[in-house]
Amino acid sequence: MSYPTWSDLNNESIVPPLGAGKAPQIGPVAIMVSCEPDLRLIRSNVSKPEIQPFFLSTLITSHGRDKGICIAGPFIGAPYAAMVLESLIARGVEKVIMLGWCGAVTDDLSVGDLIVPQKAIVDEGTSQNYCHMDDDFPCSHPDQTLGDLLARQFKSNELEVKRSDIWTTDAIYRETQKKISYFRALGATAVEMECSALFSVAQYRNISITALLVVSDSVASKDWDPGFRKKQFKKARKTACNGVMDLARELSV
Numbered sequence: 001m002s003y004p005t006w007s008d009l010n011n012e013s014i015v016p017p018l019g020a021g022k023a024p025q026i027g028p029v030a031i032m033v034s035c036e037p038d039l040r041l042i043r044s045n046v047s048k049p050e051i052q053p054f055f056l057s058t059l060i061t062s063h064g065r066d067k068g069i070c071i072a073g074p075f076i077g078a079p080y081a082a083m084v085l086e087s088l089i090a091r092g093v094e095k096v097i098m099l100g101w102c103g104a105v106t107d108d109l110s111v112g113d114l115i116v117p118q119k120a121i122v123d124e125g126t127s128q129n130y131c132h133m134d135d136d137f138p139c140s141h142p143d144q145t146l147g148d149l150l151a152r153q154f155k156s157n158e159l160e161v162k163r164s165d166i167w168t169t170d171a172i173y174r175e176t177q178k179k180i181s182y183f184r185a186l187g188a189t190a191v192e193m194e195c196s197a198l199f200s201v202a203q204y205r206n207i208s209i210t211a212l213l214v215v216s217d218s219v220a221s222k223d224w225d226p227g228f229r230k231k232q233f234k235k236a237r238k239t240a241c242n243g244v245m246d247l248a249r250e251l252s253v
Contacts, residue, residue: 005128005129006128006132006133006134009130009131009132009204016090017083017086017087017089017090018055018083018086018087018090019087019090019091020087020090021090023090023091024091025091025092026059026061026070026088026091026092026093027061027067027068027069027070027092027093027252028068028092028093028094028095028251028252029068029069029070029093029094029095029096029097029248029251029252030069030070030071030072030088030093030095030096030097030248031069031070031071031072031096031097031098031099031244031245031248032071032072032073032075032081032084032085032088032096032097032098032099032198033071033072033073033074033099033100034073034074034075034076034081034098034099034100034101034194035073035074035099035100035101036073036074037237038073038099038237038240038241039058039071039073039074041237041238041241042060042071042099042241042244042245043060043071045241045242045245046060046062046064046066046069046071046245047062047063047064047065047066048062048063048064048066049061049062049066050062050063054072054084054087055080055083055084055087056075056080057072057073057074057075057084058072058073058074059071059072060072065249066248066249066252067252068252069248069249069252070088070091070093072084072088075194076193076194077170077193077194078124078125078126078127078168078170078193078194078196078197078198079125079126079197081126081193081194081197081198082126082130082197082198082200082201085198085201085202085209086201086205089201089205089207093207094207094208095146095207095208095209095251096198096202096207096208096209096210097146097150097209097210097211097212097244097247097248098194098195098198098209098210098211098212099211099212099213099214099240099241099244100192100194100195100211100212100213100214101192101213101214101215101216102115102166102190102191102192102213102214102215102216103175103190103191103192103215103216103217103218103219104189104190104215104217104218104219104220105167105180105183105184105188105189105190105191105218105219105220106184106189106190106220107218107220107221108189109162109189109190109215109218109220110215110218110232111215111216111217111218111225111227111230111232111233112214112215112227112230112232112233112235112236113160113162113214113215113236114154114159114160114161114162114212114213114214114215114236114239114240115161115162115163115164115166115189115190115212115213115214115215116147116150116151116161116162116163116210116211116212116213117142117147117163117164117165117166117195117210117211117213118141118142118144118147118163118164118165119139119140119141119142119165119166119199120139120140120141120142120165120166120167120168120195120196120199121137121138121139121165121166121167121168121183121186121187121188121196122137122138122139122140122168122196122197122200123137123167123168123169123170123183123196124168124169124170124193124196124197125170126197126200126201127140127196127197127200130197130200130201130203130204131200131203131204137183137186139165139196140195140196140197140199140200140203141199141203142195142199142202142209142210142211143202143208143209143210145208146208146209146210147163147210147211149210149247149250149251150210150212150243150244150247151163153243153246153247153250154239154243157243159239159243161212162189164189164190165186165187165188165189166188166189166190166191166192166195166213167183167186167188167190167191167192168191168192168193168194168195168196168197169191169192169193170193172193175191175219177222180219180220190213190215191219192213195211195213198211199211212240212243212244214233214236214237214240215227215233215236216228216233
């Protein structure tokens with residue numbers, strides 16, 4: 001039997017987030033980048049970047065036109081992603097755009113497609129420490145207004161963005177056919193490893209968050225279809241990096 005975390009949500013943690021009360025404020029807008037290649041792409045587009053270690057990741061701030069925006073990453077998995085977000089919030093972040101990759105669980109998605117999640121089905125262990133999980137498979141939700149802004153950012157450039165539900169798992173190597181079919185029946189179109197926890201943390205801390213996911217592979221059939229080297233995936237990644245940076249600049253004004 002596990003500890004009933006839902007009964008303890010109103011109590012403060014003994015351990016504060018890294019940087020709380022000591023580290024300088026880093027501005028109201030953050031981009032959380034889960035994958036190292038995307039972090040490199042975005043970093044090359046930051047005006048006068050200042051780079052420092054951040055847990056096992058990197059924190060990038062700017063002394064140029066991008067002042068007020070920070071970029072953090074890479075990260076993998078719900079617990080670590082939650083740690084990164086908690087520390088960003090403790091340093092003054094109020095609006096977050098998460099950029100990551102996902103695997104399609106339906107044939108309606110193709111490698112290179114862009115998704116702005118409407119909700120994330122919780123199949124990880126971090127969210128229960130931030131929200132009352134009162135269903136067999138509860139969901140966490142991003143800020144829909146911020147998600148609409150992100151989707152419009154791409155549609156204004158005549159780029160299609162799909163608004164759909166996703167599934168967040170702790171176990172990338174346990175995506176079985178039976179499990180995939182189950183979550184697809186619940187409405188998930190894609191699977192990844194951080195979003196539901198990030199949405200739960202953001203809701204608990206009362207900040208705004210949205211996510212942009214690039215479809216990198218597919219587990220929609222019995223055989224895994226990796227698309228990491230496909231041209232459409234590489235092109236979509238560059239488009240995604242540029243788009244989230246453009247929105248961050250708008251939000252920081």
